[in-house]
Amino acid sequence: MAPTTIAILGAKGGVGTSLFSANLAIYLATIGKRVLAIDADPSGADLRAMLGIGPRVAPYVAPTPAFGAEGSSATALDCDSVNTLPSREPVDGPIASLQLLDAGLSEPHRGSARRSSLRELGRRVAKQDADFAVVDLGSAATDAAIRFWCAAPHRLALTMPEPNAVAGLYRLVRKTFAAMALERVSEERQRDALHAALTKAGQTPAPSDIAALVHQEWPDLGHALQDCMNTLQFPFIVNQARMRADLELGDQITVAVRRRYGVPLKYLGYVEHDDAVRTSSRKRRPLLLESPGSRASRNIEKIARRLFASQDSRRDRAPWRDVPPSSHHDVLEVERGATDEEIRRAYKRMCGVFDQENLVTFGLLDAEGVDTARARIDEAYDVLLDPARRRPYEISVFPEADETKAEAEQEQVPAGELPPAPSITPDTEFGGALLRAVRESQGTSLQQISERTKVSLNYLRCIEEDEFDQLPAAVYVRGFVTEVAKCLRLDPEQVSQSYLRRYKARMEDQGQSA
Numbered sequence: 001m002a003p004t005t006i007a008i009l010g011a012k013g014g015v016g017t018s019l020f021s022a023n024l025a026i027y028l029a030t031i032g033k034r035v036l037a038i039d040a041d042p043s044g045a046d047l048r049a050m051l052g053i054g055p056r057v058a059p060y061v062a063p064t065p066a067f068g069a070e071g072s073s074a075t076a077l078d079c080d081s082v083n084t085l086p087s088r089e090p091v092d093g094p095i096a097s098l099q100l101l102d103a104g105l106s107e108p109h110r111g112s113a114r115r116s117s118l119r120e121l122g123r124r125v126a127k128q129d130a131d132f133a134v135v136d137l138g139s140a141a142t143d144a145a146i147r148f149w150c151a152a153p154h155r156l157a158l159t160m161p162e163p164n165a166v167a168g169l170y171r172l173v174r175k176t177f178a179a180m181a182l183e184r185v186s187e188e189r190q191r192d193a194l195h196a197a198l199t200k201a202g203q204t205p206a207p208s209d210i211a212a213l214v215h216q217e218w219p220d221l222g223h224a225l226q227d228c229m230n231t232l233q234f235p236f237i238v239n240q241a242r243m244r245a246d247l248e249l250g251d252q253i254t255v256a257v258r259r260r261y262g263v264p265l266k267y268l269g270y271v272e273h274d275d276a277v278r279t280s281s282r283k284r285r286p287l288l289l290e291s292p293g294s295r296a297s298r299n300i301e302k303i304a305r306r307l308f309a310s311q312d313s314r315r316d317r318a319p320w321r322d323v324p325p326s327s328h329h330d331v332l333e334v335e336r337g338a339t340d341e342e343i344r345r346a347y348k349r350m351c352g353v354f355d356q357e358n359l360v361t362f363g364l365l366d367a368e369g370v371d372t373a374r375a376r377i378d379e380a381y382d383v384l385l386d387p388a389r390r391r392p393y394e395i396s397v398f399p400e401a402d403e404t405k406a407e408a409e410q411e412q413v414p415a416g417e418l419p420p421a422p423s424i425t426p427d428t429e430f431g432g433a434l435l436r437a438v439r440e441s442q443g444t445s446l447q448q449i450s451e452r453t454k455v456s457l458n459y460l461r462c463i464e465e466d467e468f469d470q471l472p473a474a475v476y477v478r479g480f481v482t483e484v485a486k487c488l489r490l491d492p493e494q495v496s497q498s499y500l501r502r503y504k505a506r507m508e509d510q511g512q513s514a
Contacts, residue, residue: 038101
């Protein structure tokens with residue numbers, strides 16, 4: 001049976017594809033898998049050194065007298081002994097069940113006059129007897145390498161906290177989308193139209209841009225490209241992370257690419273900068289064998305487990321949020337029922353991502369684009385944090401039943417007639433009267449809260465009237481109050497804890513069990 005291919009591709013030279021590929025192969029071999037590590041980097045074969053396998057060298061022969069001189073003798077040299085080109089056959093690795101195969105992309109195989117191709121490599125891999133084939137593609141993002149990477153059942157892109165490496169990752173995203181879009185479009189006329197659009201746009205435009213351009217003349221093709229954007233699988237990691245900002249880089253890249261390209265990347269983690277990597281390299285030993293307890297080794301093992309997690313898990317299938325695209329909630333990446341505190345945290349996070357000094361924007365947005373994104377974030381924050389503006393906005397944006405929408409419009413109180421919002425601090429104790437004051441200041445009725453939270457009107461009235469003896473057990477009251485707090489955009493933890501203290505104290509005074 002043909003081995004399962006794992007393709008590793010770098011965003012630029014020096015990001016560590018050989019290091020990661022070698023140690024991923026070591027990890028798989030240590031858990032009992034038969035692994036074939038393949039060096040397919042056209043810029044140079046480094047995988048051999050990362051596995052601790054020495055290069056083939058010609059034998060040393062002591063100097064002899066010049067030809068024709070007295071005392072000259074024949075040497076043991078021949079053409080085969082001085083030929084240092086790689087063999088076509090796999091060689092044994094540093095541990096059992098691991099072999100190394102040189103793909104012949106950087107230099108020809110022994111006995112061949114030309115270098116091999118990735119297409120030939122694919123046919124050779126299919127004939128190998130192994131469980132996994134870990135293919136190090138290096139950082140040469142040619143069309144052939146991108147197609148090979150996209151066709152692999154498991155694939156991974158590497159970047160690092162450097163401007164060129166981040167910009168290189170964005171280039172890989174664009175190239176991957178273009179390759180997969182051309183692969184999916186089967187109708188000849190649509191394929192020609194997509195080819196023409198990509199050519200005019202410079203071959204690798206932003207996925208969202210090319211989808212919008214094509215949609216103008218080919219709506220069906222535009223929808224197909226949108227589906228391709230939503231289902232694009234692009235796993236990546238950040239290597240050589242040093243500072244806290246480096247540890248957060250992957251999550252920020254995911255947010256920025258989703259907002260600019262419309263593509264949901266899959267961030268699998270980071271590999272910390274570790275002196276053990278240099279030490280193991282100098283000793284010519286694989287990292288996982290020389291320093292299995294080092295930070296970098298643990299990071300690689302964790303990423304390996306995530307890489308092989310099911311691609312069809314619920315987290316991957318389900319949308320990350322249920323809000324209309326381009327809405328204020330979508331811009332801040334919050335749910336409809338987000339509290340004020342959640343909105344503030346989301347605003348701070350998004351401002352940190354779209355900052356002129358942030359490494360994430362390099363190669364993705366120019367200065368004007370960053371300013372535009374920040375203006376959109378500021379607008380969303382101002383609207384969602386103002387109860388008088390948020391309620392009408394949500395009514396207009398979120399789909400609701402006609403009767404519910406009409407009822408909400410009738411119950412809506414003009415902004416000028418709303419009572420002032422009560423002052424709330426982190427030490428505020430919440431009771432029924434305060435919850436009612438917050439609700440009325442937002443122009444929200446009990447009926448609306450009941451429809452959103454699915455808590456009966458009777459229980460909601462008892463909560464606001466502090467009629468504790470009419471409420472159920474404490475575990476249910478906690479759930480009711482938490483949902484009410486979310487609906488009113490309050491801190492659910494603070495509201496539920498303070499209300500439950502009042503509830504339990506009253507029940508104890510009455511001699512009842514809470």
